[in-house]
Amino acid sequence: MARTVDWDGDAIAAIDQRALPAEYRIRRLATVDAVVAAIGDLTIRGAPALGAAGALGVALAARRHPRDPGRVRAEAERVAAVRPTAVNLRRGVERALARLDDGADAVLAEACAVLDEDEATNRRLSARTADLLTELCGDRPLRLLTHCNSGALATVAWGTGLGAVRELAERGRVAEVLACETRPLLQGARLTVWELREMGVAHRLCVDAAGPSAIARGLVDAVVVGADRIAANGDAANKIGTYAHACAAIRHGVPVVVVAPESTVDHATPTGADITIEERAADEVRTIAGTPTAPAGTPVYNPAFDVTPAELLSAVVTERSTFRDGAWTVAAAPALR
């Protein structure tokens, strides 16, 4: 699989995640308008992937308007504002924009650095999470519940929550993954299942409401999810439905681990109550694959995310820190070999 988001020398090359699993196709995005549209319609989705797309969107603007920094900043703001919850999007934009005074080539180089750093970061946080799950659940094949998609498709490569599943599978420590379909846009059914088949990991698909029930019936050893923004106190915003799994998990003594890069931790946001939750279009709920499921005009409540309070989480794991029992601890630097 190619990188989820990449630079082809003149434009952004992105896997079109709306087309999966039926079709694997790359969309070429050569303008800021195209990037804004692709983020809005979830051609590109997932916090780290959004960060990469945001940085590359600024690079496109800087190449298009090399002598108009004001225009570049305005275009950058258009990109950053498309989706408010995933902190990585604005961070990727700001990181690229910080090089604007050095010229368009420097902006592009910074954006490409965002991409180049991602896979190594995700492999590190995946290994740290696999170690923690082994500590929490025992050194045995585990039955894991996932929600939405936090795999390679949500990042530039490898993945976060599903990256940890991949790491455990390579260690021979995954018995089965129960993948929640994730209404309304079905990232679980369409994307996580597709990635699990690519990995050769045993899995079953279930409706979202079956997640808490599976936990209650003792079918799940741990819940492993990604995140879009993690507040300073460890509260985590993730796909709508995550909170319900966590409520069931704490009642039944099942660990819930949030896996995300440091770039998703927002220490400037004190608690989950301070996180803006994106509301999406009503028709996403009133239809399935374009077929109406409710009468036209039915009023809809469609938050794209919910917040799981830190007290319901066993841990938040990044590539270099862990939030557990109310505190962040930084991992010791890996021993020099």
Ligand SMILES: CSC[C@H]1O[C@H](OP(=O)(O)O)[C@H](O)[C@@H]1O
């Ligand atoms: C590794 S970030 C994945 C995160 O992003 C998803 O949201 P969306 O598909 O709307 O971009 C979901 O919350 C995943 O957990």
